[in-house]
Amino acid sequence: MIRELVTRFGRENIGFLWVMVEPLLFAGLVGVVWRFMKGPEEHGVSIVAFIASGYIPLTFFRNAVNRSVRIFTANGSLMYHRQIKILDFVFVRCLIEAIGAMMAFVFIASLLIALNEFPVPADLGALIGGWLLYWLFTLSLCLILAPLSEVSDVLEKLMPVTTYVMIPFSGAFNMVSWLTPAAQKFMYYSPFVQAMELMRYGIFGDRIDAQWDTSVPLVASMVCAVIGLAMCRQIRRRLVIE
Amino acid sequence: MIHCHNISKSYPMGSGRKQVLNGLNLTVKPGEHVGFLGRNGAGKTTLIKLIGGVELPTSGRVTRDMSVSWPLGFGGGFQGSLTGYDNARFIARIYGHEYREIRDFVEDFTELGRQLKMPVKTYSSGMRARLAFALSLAIEFDCYLIDEVIMVGDANFHQKCHYELFEKRGDRALILASHSPDLIREFCDRALVLHHGQGTIYSDVNEALEIYSAL
Numbered sequence: 279m280i281r282e283l284v285t286r287f288g289r290e291n292i293g294f295l296w297v298m299v300e301p302l303l304f305a306g307l308v309g310v311v312w313r314f315m316k317g318p319e320e321h322g323v324s325i326v327a328f329i330a331s332g333y334i335p336l337t338f339f340r341n342a343v344n345r346s347v348r349i350f351t352a353n354g355s356l357m358y359h360r361q362i363k364i365l366d367f368v369f370v371r372c373l374i375e376a377i378g379a380m381m382a383f384v385f386i387a388s389l390l391i392a393l394n395e396f397p398v399p400a401d402l403g404a405l406i407g408g409w410l411l412y413w414l415f416t417l418s419l420c421l422i423l424a425p426l427s428e429v430s431d432v433l434e435k436l437m438p439v440t441t442y443v444m445i446p447f448s449g450a451f452n453m454v455s456w457l458t459p460a461a462q463k464f465m466y467y468s469p470f471v472q473a474m475e476l477m478r479y480g481i482f483g484d485r486i487d488a489q490w491d492t493s494v495p496l497v498a499s500m501v502c503a504v505i506g507l508a509m510c511r512q513i514r515r516r517l518v519i520e
Numbered sequence: 521m522i523h524c525h526n527i528s529k530s531y532p533m534g535s536g537r538k539q540v541l542n543g544l545n546l547t548v549k550p551g552e553h554v555g556f557l558g559r560n561g562a563g564k565t566t567l568i569k570l571i572g573g574v575e576l577p578t579s580g581r582v583t584r585d586m587s588v589s590w591p592l593g594f595g596g597g598f599q600g601s602l603t604g605y606d607n608a609r610f611i612a613r614i615y616g617h618e619y620r621e622i623r624d625f626v627e628d629f630t631e632l633g634r635q636l637k638m639p640v641k642t643y644s645s646g647m648r649a650r651l652a653f654a655l656s657l658a659i660e661f662d663c664y665l666i667d668e669v670i671m672v673g674d675a676n677f678h679q680k681c682h683y684e685l686f687e688k689r690g691d692r693a694l695i696l697a698s699h700s701p702d703l704i705r706e707f708c709d710r711a712l713v714l715h716h717g718q719g720t721i722y723s724d725v726n727e728a729l730e731i732y733s734a735l
Binding site for chain 1: 597614
């Protein structure tokens with residue numbers, strides 16, 4: 279049934295490809311700009327590849343989070359059918375964003391590999407594992423944000439600025455090992471950074487000094503998911519459907 | 521069988537809450553036709569939504585032992601940006617039916633023709649009612665929840681609904697919320713009068729209608 283919803287959202291969105299093109303453009307252009315600003319390489323890796331690999335997960339996260347705002351009200355008419363549970367909405371949105379982002383990732387990686395700007399992934403397992411962790415944490419965060427946005431208007435206003443401010447803590451533009459020890463300690467607790475480090479290791483292998491600890495995103499996801507699921511349950515009772 | 525056990529529903533209103541239903545009990549047996557009467561805002565639609573599981577009661581329980589349609593009302597249950605065919609496909613999928621059968625039935629019943637290729641949001645309320653009816657009849661529920669939609673259709677549509685719902689499917693249960701005494705008198709065996717969050721069930725429909733008109 280979840281798959282049915284996917285096709286449904288696919289149909290709704292005639293230009294499904296935009297889901298992929300948007301992060302692609304972002305990552306590509308930002309990567310190019312950085313390249314001209316800082317030269318072709320930094321810390322021994324291609325800067326375009328580095329930025330692209332960091333920016334795509336970040337846009338995925340931003341889209342997923344923004345889309346989960348008021349997701350239940352927006353889909354209220356579907357709630358007329360008892361088979362459809364509110365969790366399906368959050369799940370499907372995150373899945374669609376993730377598919378779009380991964381398509382963008384594969385696309386840009388193949389293009390850059392052809393141009394010799396991007397290394398062939400050193401450890402595909404680590405790359406996919408990093409993606410999964412990133413997705414898991416984003417999903418569990420959305421599980422909290424979606425019900426919260428139904429009760430609080432303030433949240434909606436705060437969301438863009440928060441996602442912007444968190445960019446430095448997302449690991450999109452730097453590696454932990456480039457930072458000062460104090461900052462490193464701090465970054466250790468960011469689930470995004472942990473997932474990004476794993477992803478980066480998957481791409482660049484031993485040419486970078488990646489440090490990761492999968493327990494951080496896993497534990498964070500678990501905690502968020504439990505809170506989020508409880509909140510979704512609560513909100514279902516209070517939801518008013520037109 | 522549908523049981524509503526001591527259900528209450530309140531909505532936030534300003535700083536307080538508005539108690540729409542307060543400790544209501546109701547049992548609908550298979551094949552029964554129950555009419556809901558009540559003034560505007562008495563909670564007819566709310567009760568139908570609770571029975572249909574669209575919203576959940578603030579307290580109390582609703583148990584359903586038979587398949588219950590989604591509430592057939594004005595917009596609900598459709599995705600406005602999708603075409604009539606897309607909505608039919610979606611409904612066929614989530615209820616596990618063959619899309620082709622549903623499509624044929626919908627085409628035949630609604631007589632909307634090419635309009636079915638247009639987004640549902642461009643439909644008039646009468647056209648929506650046709651589509652909603654067609655889809656729920658195609659799925660074959662044991663109990664239909666109808667919220668005043670019959671009223672918007674034209675004579676031809678009334679006739680069709682009458683045939684499909686009361687002649688072909690006379691053995692199904694039906695819950696009908698309406699202001700029209702004629703409809704209730706014609707189609708219902710029992711009637712529930714909603715007033716001040718309480719519901720009183722009358723097995724004599726005429727008695728219920730008298731009480732309702734005196735409210």
